[in-house]
Amino acid sequence: MPKYRQKYGQFVIEGRKMVEEVFHSDWEIDGIWATKAFVNRHEPTYPFDIISVDENKKLTAFDTAPGVLALVRIPVPDALDQGVNFMLALDGISDPGNMGSIIRLADWFGLQQVIASEDCVDMFNPKCLNASMGSFLRVSVVYTKLNQVVEGRTVYGAFLDGVSIHNQKITGKSMLIVGSESHGIRLEAQSLVTKRITIPGNGGAESLNAAMASAILLDNLLR
Amino acid sequence: MPKYRQKYGQFVIEGRKMVEEVFHSDWEIDGIWATKAFVNRHEPTYPFDIISVDENKKLTAFDTAPGVLALVRIPVPDALDQGVNFMLALDGISDPGNMGSIIRLADWFGLQQVIASEDCVDMFNPKCLNASMGSFLRVSVVYTKLNQVVEGRTVYGAFLDGVSIHNQKITGKSMLIVGSESHGIRLEAQSLVTKRITIPGNGGAESLNAAMASAILLDNLLR
Structure with missing residues (x-):
């Protein structure tokens, strides 16, 4: 696991659908950031902070930044279930x-x-x-x-x-x-x-x- | 089709295996370029010109340039075969x-x-x-x-x-x-x-x- 994910126990998730899905899950979210353009276009119903397009470009893992990202806590891994068929x-x-x-x-x-x-x-x-x-x-x-x-x-x-x-x-x-x-x-x-x-x-x-x-x-x- | 491929009737292929496979096909190749590091490591048996790492970085479509690329002619497209099952x-x-x-x-x-x-x-x-x-x-x-x-x-x-x-x-x-x-x-x-x-x-x-x-x-x- 890359060091920052290991060190902070967090990961970044990007994109409208993904952020929405995580928001509606029981996973713990430490913050959501969106660009103004994203907010105007999609009017998110979850809480977020604004980031600039430049900041978004620096943070994104993709060629084209989706305009929204969330910082999520890595949950305690499930134990191996030996019982499954x-x-x-x-x-x-x-x-x-x-x-x-x-x-x-x-x-x-x-x-x-x-x-x-x-x-x-x-x-x-x-x-x-x-x-x-x-x-x-x-x-x-x-x-x-x-x-x-x-x-x-x-x-x-x-x-x-x-x-x-x-x-x-x-x-x-x-x-x-x-x-x-x-x-x-x-x-x-x-x-x-x-x-x-x-x-x-x-x-x-x-x-x-x-x-x-x-x-x-x-x-x-x-x- | 992106304009340069359409205009020049050529496409770029990258990577050791791919360039080798195209070289051994009957497709027409207009040039092969490799970095010195690539040549030292893989000793290609096909003809090539050397490019610098910087030039390779500019030309590559990938995050990490494979170190070798070929410019290949786009063949005349095969006609539709209506006879297949x-x-x-x-x-x-x-x-x-x-x-x-x-x-x-x-x-x-x-x-x-x-x-x-x-x-x-x-x-x-x-x-x-x-x-x-x-x-x-x-x-x-x-x-x-x-x-x-x-x-x-x-x-x-x-x-x-x-x-x-x-x-x-x-x-x-x-x-x-x-x-x-x-x-x-x-x-x-x-x-x-x-x-x-x-x-x-x-x-x-x-x-x-x-x-x-x-x-x-x-x-x-x-x-």
């Missing part, structure tokens, strides 16, 4: 856009937690929050060693040489490990996999990105 | 990352063309090229009015209230229309849809992004 686990996902998309996907399929190896990108990274489209409020990401959560589970992992994911359906306690764009599922996590699966495709692309692959895998396993 | 059509996709991911996905499933409404983002946008991971070399994007390609096809469109995509499989000539993040499938394109489908999910997320939704839909329709 199915777990989604991420091995070394470093792209914040992929991470956020996967959080959104987990939320779509009703998963309330995602397990992430300790070197996965921080879920409070601005690009991750943005890609999650507010799903970070409903899905908790538990950073831990993957080998500490697999006991007694069928562990699925996607490889190019696995069996087709079609007609695979989870039964009993299970887990899906998704690897990163650059390294796939790394050796340590590979050793946890008990069922090697693959996404059938017959074109020229060598792989899919982690978010698209997760989408297809979850749709098949959880149907 | 299945078509993927995009309605108003404006996010270049989503567009590139969908091109990569099409390539994964062996589709050689993607139909795009004329207001979709340009496939030669740097972020789109980057997300496509070289698949733009194998998949041609045909920009056209969607209503000119649907004749005689079953047209699938994803909505929140359609029938489950599970166990839907294309038979005969068909087409899938994917809408954008912000507007979904717009009214004009909606009127072309003959089969409303949906991706089952029971969580809190209101939607999936266009790339993830396309991944799940194609995996189901083309299995």
Whole structure:
């Protein structure tokens, strides 16, 4: 986790929809700032302070500043829930856009937690929050060693040489490990996999990105 | 299409893998430039000129310049192939990352063309090229009015209230229309849809992004 988020226990969220969604959640907000132009256009109903366009430009994580941002307290992380039937686990996902998309996907399929190896990108990274489209409020990401959560589970992992994911359906306690764009599922996590699966495709692309692959895998396993 | 690409009929591609892949394709290259650091590290086997780190910073479309870029001729667009059994059509996709991911996905499933409404983002946008991971070399994007390609096809469109995509499989000539993040499938394109489908999910997320939704839909329709 980047130092300022770790040090102050806060993160910044930007954009009209996201700020509104956080405001209506039970997460603790330390401040909301908006530009005059934003306020004139959207007439926010939550309390805010005005910032200048220049200040906003300095603070934003995006090429085009959305005009509104909130400083939010990082909540105490939820403990790992070992009781769930199915777990989604991420091995070394470093792209914040992929991470956020996967959080959104987990939320779509009703998963309330995602397990992430300790070197996965921080879920409070601005690009991750943005890609999650507010799903970070409903899905908790538990950073831990993957080998500490697999006991007694069928562990699925996607490889190019696995069996087709079609007609695979989870039964009993299970887990899906998704690897990163650059390294796939790394050796340590590979050793946890008990069922090697693959996404059938017959074109020229060598792989899919982690978010698209997760989408297809979850749709098949959880149907 | 942004003016300079339209005016000069060229686009810029960046990054080690991408430049290499284009170099080994039959696409026409007008020049390759690399920084000294890049050359020392990767010892390219293709011809190139040296640029300074500062020049590279000015030219790059990315926060961190990859250190190598090529100027490539935009090929004459492939004509629409009406003969194919299945078509993927995009309605108003404006996010270049989503567009590139969908091109990569099409390539994964062996589709050689993607139909795009004329207001979709340009496939030669740097972020789109980057997300496509070289698949733009194998998949041609045909920009056209969607209503000119649907004749005689079953047209699938994803909505929140359609029938489950599970166990839907294309038979005969068909087409899938994917809408954008912000507007979904717009009214004009909606009127072309003959089969409303949906991706089952029971969580809190209101939607999936266009790339993830396309991944799940194609995996189901083309299995």
